[in-house]
Amino acid sequence: MTGPTDPAVRLHVEAPAVASVAAHRARLVPGVVALRPGGVGATVQGGAAEVALTLVTRLGHNCRDLAVAVQREVTNEIADVTGLAAVVTVTIADVLTD
Amino acid sequence: MAVNETTGTAGPDDGGSDDGGAPELLPCGRDAATVWDRAEAGVPPDEHERDCPYCTATAADAMRLDAVVHRMAAAPVEPPPAVLERAMDKVRGALARDLREHELLTLASPLGPVRLSRAAAATVLRDAVDRMGDVRARSCQVEQNEQIDAGTTVAMTVSALYGVDMRAVAARVRRMVIAAGTQALGLPVGAVDVTVVDVFGEGDA
Numbered sequence: 153m154t155g156p157t158d159p160a161v162r163l164h165v166e167a168p169a170v171a172s173v174a175a176h177r178a179r180l181v182p183g184v185v186a187l188r189p190g191g192v193g194a195t196v197q198g199g200a201a202e203v204a205l206t207l208v209t210r211l212g213h214n215c216r217d218l219a220v221a222v223q224r225e226v227t228n229e230i231a232d233v234t235g236l237a238a239v240v241t242v243t244i245a246d247v248l249t250d
Numbered sequence: 251m252a253v254n255e256t257t258g259t260a261g262p263d264d265g266g267s268d269d270g271g272a273p274e275l276l277p278c279g280r281d282a283a284t285v286w287d288r289a290e291a292g293v294p295p296d297e298h299e300r301d302c303p304y305c306t307a308t309a310a311d312a313m314r315l316d317a318v319v320h321r322m323a324a325a326p327v328e329p330p331p332a333v334l335e336r337a338m339d340k341v342r343g344a345l346a347r348d349l350r351e352h353e354l355l356t357l358a359s360p361l362g363p364v365r366l367s368r369a370a371a372a373t374v375l376r377d378a379v380d381r382m383g384d385v386r387a388r389s390c391q392v393e394q395n396e397q398i399d400a401g402t403t404v405a406m407t408v409s410a411l412y413g414v415d416m417r418a419v420a421a422r423v424r425r426m427v428i429a430a431g432t433q434a435l436g437l438p439v440g441a442v443d444v445t446v447v448d449v450f451g452e453g454d455a
Contacts, residue, residue, distance in 0.1 A: 185337070188345040206349070208341045211374060212321050215366050216357040216436020223361035241363040243354065246344030247370045247434075248337050249377040 165234040167201075170194040174203045174240070177229040181222050183213030185248060201230060201238040210248035219244060274421040276304040282421040286312045286429065304418045307384070311426050314381050319433045344370075355394050355402065357436055368392055371435055375404060378430035384411035385419050388447060392437075401440025402431070409448040420444040 171194035175187055188206040195202045203226060209218055219242040230238040274282045278298070285299065289309035299305040344367075354365040376387035388407040395403065404427050410419045424442040431439035 186341045186345060191345070206345060208344050210337075211318060211377065211434060214319070214434060214436045215371075216359065216364065219357060219364040219366075219436075220359045220361055223359060223364070227361065239362045241365075242359075243349060243365045243367075244370060245347065245349060245367050246340065247374050248340060249373060250333070250337070 163235065165196060165201075165236060167194040167196045170196055170201045170203060170230060170234060170236065170238070173230055173233050174205060174226045174238075177226050178205050178207065178222050181218070181225055183209050183218040184222065185210055188245070196236065199236055201234070201236040202241070203230070203238050204241045204243070206243045206245050208246045208248065209244060215244050215247065274424050276302075276308065276421050277415050277417050278302050278304045280305055282308050282425040283428075285309060286425050289313060290316060304415070304422075307382075307418065308422050308425065311382055311422055312429070315378055315426065315429055315433060318378065318381065319430075355392060355437065366435065366437065371431075371437060374434050375406070375427055375430055378426050378434065379406065379408060379423055382422065382426060384414050385409065385423060386450065395440065399438075401438040403441045403443070404431070404439055405443040405445075407445045407447045409450050410446050412449045412451050416446050419446060 171192045174194060175192040178184055178187055178192075185208045191206060193202075193204040205222065205226070207222070209215065222242050223240040226240045227238050230236055276282050276285070280298070280302070285305045285308040288299075289295075289312040295305065295309065299309065349365075349367055353368050355368055355371055357364040357366050371392045372390040375392070376390050379385060379387040386409045388409060389405075390407075391405040393403045393405070395401065406423065406427060408419070408423055410416055423444045427442045427444075428439045431437045
């Protein structure tokens with residue numbers, strides 16, 4: 153049973169954990185060929201996170217649509233797993249054409 | 251020999267079409283954009299288009315780009331190891347590079363900042379033009395206007411197959427760049443400058 157008198161459970165999620173969640177989820181988005189290894193940036197302040205992802209895709213996936221899909225999926229995943237509201241910046245470093 | 255095909259930059263005051271340019275007329279008098287859109291929509295060619303080499307080529311361009319931008323949905327591919335390894339070399343190189351602000355274009359997203367490497371955008375546009383068969387992309391510069399809505403300006407130099415009408419090539423390249431920008435990149439193109447800087451023969455590498 154929970155109530156207002158129970159001691160609050162304080163969850164603090166560190167940036168590397170947020171970065172791991174982001175990288176894991178982003179890799180599952182169709183069209184993401186690779187992410188910058190170990191270079192997924194994340195900062196956490198209060199209840200908010202900022203995430204920066206650099207990725208490579210291939211021709212056949214609309215770059216903007218892919219980036220928006222990554223932002224949506226990663227933001228949702230971070231909210232589900234950590235409770236943090238995240239702003240996700242996506243940089244597409246290259247598009248493979250062959 | 252150089253043929254210069256320049257279209258005006260679409261300003262917010264122009265009130266023009268969504269791709270921001272004047273109609274791009276093929277030597278036969280038809281607008282390349284109209285021919286392209288009809289082919290893309292699956293409209294059968296009319297009597298003129300069936301016999302016209304310019305309209306036939308323009309319609310073929312539309313089909314080629316369509317095949318490229320939708321090929322991933324159509325065919326889940328497992329590339330051979332050699333191709334995969336070459337691709338991963340490129341990937342490692344791209345991810346290791348430090349991308350600076352001036353090397354990045356901004357793509358419109360409601361969910362946060364999205365940037366695209368300027369070099370990658372140029373590669374995709376050049377690749378689309380190379381697939382046209384009778385023209386090869388040389389250089390490609392992509393410049394973003396301060397107002398993203400105004401679209402980017404693309405300056406491309408190309409080499410054309412000897413004997414093809416350069417006005418038709420310029421009109422078709424312009425149409426290809428605008429369509430590839432939208433369909434492959436999600437990057438609206440407001441103006442395209444096409445310069446034919448060279449010609450090549452059928453047998454040239």
